[in-house]
Amino acid sequence: MRVRADTALCVSTGSCALTAPEVFDLGEDDGVVVVLVESPPDEQRETVGRAVRACPAGVLSLAP
Template identity: 55%
Template sequence: MRIAVDTEKCCGAGQCALVAPEVFDQRDEDGVVVVLDPEPPAEQHEAVREAAQVCPAAVITLG
């Protein structure tokens, strides 16, 4: 699994960081998503898929 995000469209809701905190974080200054691990281990895949699904701006792409 490979994660990509469109930070230009991120609304800073933080749902991804709540669902998968080992993989996603937010910038302090504006809340925009930060990918901590663009290729997370298999045990994180379910949480990453959920994070992509709950993202209100739909900026997380999984490959």
């Protein structure tokens, strides 16, 4: 599982970072999503999936 972020679309809601804080963060200065772990372990699949769906701006996607 790989996480992709199209950061150009990010509107800084923080939903991803609050849903899956081990995988996503919000930049302290620029307010843009930071992917902390690009290939999260499979046991985090459900949480990461929820974080991806929680983004209202379609920034995030998952690739196998």
